[in-house]
Amino acid sequence: MNYRELFLSGGIVVSLALPADAQDRWTGYYGGVSFNFTDTSSEIAGSSVHNLSDEGSGFGIYAGYGIRRGPNFVWTPEVALSRLETPGGASDATFGSTGFDGSFLLEPRIRAGYATQRAYYYGIVGLGITDAGLSPSGSDDDDLIGSFGLGLGAEVAINDTWSTRLEAVHYQWDASEQNFNGNFRETETDATVLRIGLTRRF
Numbered sequence: 001m002n003y004r005e006l007f008l009s010g011g012i013v014v015s016l017a018l019p020a021d022a023q024d025r026w027t028g029y030y031g032g033v034s035f036n037f038t039d040t041s042s043e044i045a046g047s048s049v050h051n052l053s054d055e056g057s058g059f060g061i062y063a064g065y066g067i068r069r070g071p072n073f074v075w076t077p078e079v080a081l082s083r084l085e086t087p088g089g090a091s092d093a094t095f096g097s098t099g100f101d102g103s104f105l106l107e108p109r110i111r112a113g114y115a116t117q118r119a120y121y122y123g124i125v126g127l128g129i130t131d132a133g134l135s136p137s138g139s140d141d142d143d144l145i146g147s148f149g150l151g152l153g154a155e156v157a158i159n160d161t162w163s164t165r166l167e168a169v170h171y172q173w174d175a176s177e178q179n180f181n182g183n184f185r186e187t188e189t190d191a192t193v194l195r196i197g198l199t200r201r202f
Contacts, residue, residue, distance in 0.1 A: 025157055025201075026074045026115045031063040032165075032199035036082050042100050042134040042189040044180060052100040052134065058083040062197065064111075074120060075112035082107070082193060084132050095180035102132020105191060107169070111153065120163075124151035128171035134187045136180055145173040145189070155199070165197040 041053035064078030082105045091097040109126025129146040153167025170192045177184040 024068070025117060025160060026076070026120050026155075027066040027068050028201060029063075029065050030199050030201040032061070032197045034060045034062060034080070034082070034165075034195045034197035036060050036196075037194040038082070038084055038105075038191060040084060040100075040102070040132060040189070040191045042132070042187060044095055044098070044134060044185045044187055047095060047185070052088045052098075054088055054100065056084070060195070066201075068115075072114050072116065073112070074115040074122075075110060076122075077110055078108075080107040080109065080195075081105070082195075084130065084191070095183055095185070098134050098136055098180065100132070100134050102130055105130045105132070105171075105193065107149070109149075109169075118157050120155040120157075122153055122155070124149070124153060124167065124169050126151075126169065128169075128173070128191065130171075130173065130189075130191070132191065133173065133175050133189045135178060145175050147171055147173045151193075153195075155197075161201055163199045163201070165199060166195070167197075168192065168194050 035057065037057050039055050043051040060080060060082035062078055062080035064076045066074055066076045068074050084102045084105050088100040106129040107126045109124055111122040111124050113120060113122030126149050127146055128149045133145060149169050149171035151167055151169025153165055155163050155165035157163045173189045175187045177186050
């Protein structure tokens with residue numbers, strides 16, 4: 001079993017075992033810093049050569065506001081900003097030279113789930129906005145693309161002020177047709193983010 005599955009499974013167990021009262025620990029304003037592992041890929045439809053992927057890591061930030069509904073349901077509008085590393089490129093006679101470029105991932109999203117005094121287990125629905133994607137080499141295509149994403153996470157309280165989280169979220173973007181060496185093709189970009197965060201509540 002990998003560590004992500006172990007952590008998320010442990011979060012469920014802790015959530016169910018502890019007293020069923022979220023109290024106010026998960027409500028109000030909060031902010032945090034994260035260390036993120038990202039797995040990104042991008043491809044031209046119908047091409048096996050121009051199918052690029054990369055893995056990277058880096059820091060991010062997030063902030064939100066927790067709202068409790070009933071003793072155990074908590075939902076939290078949140079925004080997260082992460083750095084993406086997507087160097088790479090490919091070349092062939094059909095589509096010419098391409099580059100896989102991008103620098104950031106912005107995530108306006110909502111977390112919602114089951115909370116107790118010590119743990120918060122949640123699902124994620126969000127919008128991923130990024131400049132990452134496959135484009136012809138040398139182009140000035142800095143268009144932003146966005147798509148809905150889904151994820152799961154667990155957060156455990158250290159005390160009344162601090163908590164730590166682990167979550168995974170996946171996004172997929174389909175970009176409009178671009179001109180690759182005279183061939184107009186759509187591109188598809190995927191990103192999976194595994195985030196370890198440290199949160200402070202205010």
